[in-house]
Every structure is written in structure tokens, then in C-alpha cells.
Amino acid sequence: MQMHQKDLVGIESLSAQEITLILDTADKMAEVSRRPLKKVPALRGKMVVNLFFENSTRTRSSFEIAEKRLSADTLNFSASTSSLQKGESLVDTVLNLERMQPDCYVMRHGSPGACQLIRPFTKAVLINAGDGAHEHPTQALLDAHTIRQKKGGFRGLEVLIAGDIAHSRVVRSNIFLLTKMGAKVTLCGPATMLPPHLDSLGVRVTSDFDRALEGKDVVMMLRIQLERQRKGLFPSLLEYYKYFGLTEERLKRADKDVIVMHPGPINRGVEMASEVADGPYSVILDQVENGVSVRMAILYLLLGGGDDEASH
Amino acid sequence: MKRKKLFDAAGIQRSLGRLALEVAERLHGCQDVVLIGIHRRGVPLARRVAKALEKAENIVLPVGALDINLYRDDFSSVGTAPVLRGTQVEFPIEGKTVILVDDVLFTGRTIRAALDALVDIGRPARVQLAVLVDRGHRELPIQADYVGLSLSTRREDHVELRLKEIDGEDSLILESPESGAGKRGKR
Numbered sequence: 001m002q003m004h005q006k007d008l009v010g011i012e013s014l015s016a017q018e019i020t021l022i023l024d025t026a027d028k029m030a031e032v033s034r035r036p037l038k039k040v041p042a043l044r045g046k047m048v049v050n051l052f053f054e055n056s057t058r059t060r061s062s063f064e065i066a067e068k069r070l071s072a073d074t075l076n077f078s079a080s081t082s083s084l085q086k087g088e089s090l091v092d093t094v095l096n097l098e099r100m101q102p103d104c105y106v107m108r109h110g111s112p113g114a115c116q117l118i119r120p121f122t123k124a125v126l127i128n129a130g131d132g133a134h135e136h137p138t139q140a141l142l143d144a145h146t147i148r149q150k151k152g153g154f155r156g157l158e159v160l161i162a163g164d165i166a167h168s169r170v171v172r173s174n175i176f177l178l179t180k181m182g183a184k185v186t187l188c189g190p191a192t193m194l195p196p197h198l199d200s201l202g203v204r205v206t207s208d209f210d211r212a213l214e215g216k217d218v219v220m221m222l223r224i225q226l227e228r229q230r231k232g233l234f235p236s237l238l239e240y241y242k243y244f245g246l247t248e249e250r251l252k253r254a255d256k257d258v259i260v261m262h263p264g265p266i267n268r269g270v271e272m273a274s275e276v277a278d279g280p281y282s283v284i285l286d287q288v289e290n291g292v293s294v295r296m297a298i299l300y301l302l303l304g305g306g307d308d309e310a311s312h
Numbered sequence: 313m314k315r316k317k318l319f320d321a322a323g324i325q326r327s328l329g330r331l332a333l334e335v336a337e338r339l340h341g342c343q344d345v346v347l348i349g350i351h352r353r354g355v356p357l358a359r360r361v362a363k364a365l366e367k368a369e370n371i372v373l374p375v376g377a378l379d380i381n382l383y384r385d386d387f388s389s390v391g392t393a394p395v396l397r398g399t400q401v402e403f404p405i406e407g408k409t410v411i412l413v414d415d416v417l418f419t420g421r422t423i424r425a426a427l428d429a430l431v432d433i434g435r436p437a438r439v440q441l442a443v444l445v446d447r448g449h450r451e452l453p454i455q456a457d458y459v460g461l462s463l464s465t466r467r468e469d470h471v472e473l474r475l476k477e478i479d480g481e482d483s484l485i486l487e488s489p490e491s492g493a494g495k496r497g498k499r
Contacts, residue, residue: 002392002393003393024396025396027398028379028396028397028398029396031398031400032382035433037432040429040432041428042381042382042384070382300382300393300396301392301393302393303393304393304394
């Protein structure tokens with residue numbers, strides 16, 4: 001089994017076998033992070049550029065830790081301190097960086113398709129760390145890794161994703177991934193945050209949160225960008241919480257072994273009650289830990305090519 | 313390709329039994345000894361050596377598994393990343409005698425990687441190497457302490473050990489290119 005593509009731009013183009021390979025590899029990577037000496041030489045001498053045009057603390061740190069645990073050299077390039085401030089275009093930035101001989105770019109960008117845009121201008125491997133509202137494949141993979149750890153698999157699993165569906169790149173990657181792996185996905189949110197034609201992706205859509213919760217094995221809450229309220233997508237945070245906030249009481253409608261997930265950072269008292277976030281069903285911090293293993297797995301699988309046959 | 317079966321299940325079990333006895337004799341009592349197999353086929357072999365020692369000498373040794381794929385020196389060559397099997401060493405190796413177990417000793421590069429992997433998880437008092445087959449052609453100054461069977465091979469030959477636990481049967485097979493075919497072995 002192997003990866004059939006050079007880059008990780010989205011989940012949409014991955015096969016179920018490739019997803020399983022990534023998760024299996026992530027399982028093995030966890031052992032490295034638990035050692036007193038948390039480093040292996042697998043990517044020694046490889047250079048990874050973390051190209052972040054949008055603010056991101058957790059995704060960027062998670063990638064950076066993964067790169068360092070595999071001994072890659074890292075260069076952090078963030079929009080606020082870079083030549084982009086001076087008006088350089090994305091392609092020009094890449095053309096310049098290209099002469100530093102990077103082996104991989106990990107890129108976060110506000111525009112969907114940013115990876116495809118720079119693809120012709122680099123020989124390096126591209127990993128999408130979030131492009132606009134398009135995809136965020138490593139988040140979906142770390143979510144899947146957490147689900148598989150807790151539930152053993154995906155087939156027939158009832159998954160509810162609730163919140164700001166329209167503006168979430170996490171949700172798109174998760175729909176592709178979960179439906180490919182055989183889970184049943186329901187989306188729930190205020191009508192103003194549900195884009196049309198979602199059912200064409202093979203998911204159920206509703207605005208009735210209480211009914212949507214019934215019997216669910218996995219409940220994934222999405223972050224509400226507080227500035228959306230100002231745009232009038234919902235009347236007030238309190239009202240949002242009243243209809244779409246996950247409380248302990250509401251959670252009782254789900255399966256008794258339900259797990260609660262959130263990509264972070266959480267708005268306590270908006271998407272969910274603190275008692276839920278810190279409660280026994282929450283796997284939110286496991287997601288953070290799994291993020292490092294999954295990113296190590298992806299870096300290893302895309303950059304760690306070697307001779308397939310062991311030479312004894 | 314000429315395929316020749318050198319050993320069947322009985323032959324493999326016999327040389328493993330001999331190897332286990334040699335370990336018991338050299339490390340009398342096997343105080344503070346642990347066995348660590350190198351994925352893939354070194355792992356079932358390590359378990360078998362442990363079983364043989366238990367049966368013959370009533371000695372019970374901990375058995376671990378080492379994945380060396382994150383320590384290989386041939387990553388720059390083209391190809392895909394090898395499938396990880398994971399390292400499972402659930403006991404401390406500090407101050408222990410570690411016996412690394414592998415199936416076929418050839419260039420020595422796997423063992424070099426295994427030594428790197430091992431020192432990252434602890435500092436053993438000493439490390440020894442047990443292999444079922446030594447087929448020569450070393451590229452590094454590495455040798456085994458315990459050898460089940462020494463084979464004289466040509467460099468382009470292919471030695472394949474098949475084990476019940478992984479391949480469904482026990483056998484040792486020597487594959488050699490037809491003479492004059494001129495095809496150089498990949499290994």
C-alpha cells in the first residue's frame with residue numbers, strides 16, 4: 001500500500017485505502033511522541049517551509065512539532081512579517097522560496113485553490129493546511145483518527161456536524177472523508193449558515209438541533225466566528241446558544257457512548273457549555289494530540305520515500 | 313530465476329533451537345537479557361527463540377519489536393515510504409543485554425539502523441545480534457553473535473525466509489538469476 005499522489009491538497013482526491021494508510025501510520029507515530037527522546041531521523045536533511053498567509057497558532061505549531069520530531073529543517077514564513085506586506089504576489093513568493101531548495105510547503109491561505117495555483121511553480125511536495133472555505137485535509141484526518149481510536153471504525157457510524165457549515169473548510173473535508181469511509185453524516189446549523197445543495201454531497205441537512213442529536217455516535221461542533229454575528233447571520237450569541245449550543249441536557253439525546261469533538265479554539269457558552277467541553281464525552285484534547293501524529297504520518301508518507309525492499 | 317528450497321519447517325526449527333541453546337550457554341542463566349525482533353520477520357523469530365528458551369531452559373525473556381523504517385539511510389532513493397509497523401518495547405532496556413533478532417543478515421544496513429533506533433529508546437549494557445541466516449556481502453563492519461545458518465551466496469542472489477506467522481509456511485528459499493542472464497539483483 002502506498003500514497004498515489006505527490007501532494008495532500010484535499011480529502012476529495014484521496015481513496016479510502018490511502019486514508020487508512022495515513023491513519024495506520026499515525027497510529028505508529030504516536031509511540032515516537034511518547035518517548036523521552038522524541039525525535040527520529042526519518043526526514044533528516046529535508047526542508048519544510050511553513051507558509052502561513054492566515055493566522056493559525058494551533059495548526060502551525062502542530063505541523064512544526066511534527067516536522068521537528070521527524071528531524072526536518074523548518075522555515076516559518078508568515079504573512080504578517082513577510083514581503084507580502086510589501087505587495088509581493090503569492091507566485092513571486094514561491095518562485096523566490098523555490099531557489100532555497102525546499103522539499104515541502106505546508107500552506108495556509110485565505111483563498112480556495114491556493115495550492116493548485118502554485119503547483120506549476122514548484123517541484124516540492126504541497127500540503128494544504130487550509131485554503132479559504134475549501135478544504136483542511138489534515139484537520140479531517142486528525143478528526144478521523146480520533147473517531148477511529150474511540151469507535152474502532154467508521155462503517156454505519158452516525159455523525160452530526162453542527163454550527164457554521166457555510167464558512168467551514170473543516171466541514172467540507174470531513175464530509176468527503178466520513179462518507180468515503182462509510183459513516184452517515186448529518187449537518188445542522190441555522191438556515192443562514194447552511195449553503196444550498198449540500199445534499200448532493202451525500203449528507204442529511206437540518207436546522208433542528210435537538211432532533212439531529214438523537215442517537216448520534218459522534219457530535220462535532222464547529223467554531224462560530226464571532227464576527228459573523230455582526231454580519232447578521234444570527235441575532236445574538238445568547239440566541240445562538242439557546243438553539244444550537246451543546247448542553248449536557250441536550251447531549252442526553254445522543255447515543256450513551258457519544259463522543260464530542262471540536263476543532264478549536266472553543267467559544268465556551270456559544271457552541272457548547274463548559275460542562276460538555278470538559279466532560280467525560282469530550283475528546284477535544286485527544287484531537288490536539290492526534291494532530292501531531294497525523295501530520296507526522298503525512299510528512300513521512302509524502303517525503304519519506306525510500307527503496308521499498310529492505311536491504312538486510 | 314532459479315528457485316531452490318534450502319530449508320523446510322523442520323530445518324528452520326532445528327537451527328532456531330540450536331541458536332537458542334547457544335544464547336543460553338553464552339549468557340548463562342540469561343539474567344537481564346531481553347529479545348528485540350526487527351520488523352517484520354525478526355519479530356516472530358524473536359518470539360520463537362523466547363519459546364525455545366522457555367521450553368529447554370525454563371527461562372522466560374521479555375520480547376519486543378523494533379521498527380527501523382524511521383532510521384533508514386536510503387530515503388533519498390526514489391520510491392514510496394515503507395509501511396510502518398511500529399516499535400513495541402514495553403520494558404526498560406537500561407542496563408540490559410539486548411539481543412537483536414533478524415531473519416537474514418546481508419549488507420548490515422538494517423542492523424546499523426536498528427542500533428540507532430535502539431539507542432533512542434534507552435541505553436542497554438550491551439547489544440548482541442542473532443540472525444537465522446548470514447548470507448555474507450557486508451557493506452558495514454557488522455557481525456552477528458549468533459547465527460542459525462551461514463550461507464554462501466552471490467551478491468545478486470535473493471534469500472527469502474518465509475515464516476508461518478506472516479507467510480503461512482516455514483521455508484528458506486534461494487533465488488538466483490540464470491547464469492549469464494546479466495540481470496543484477498536489486499539488493
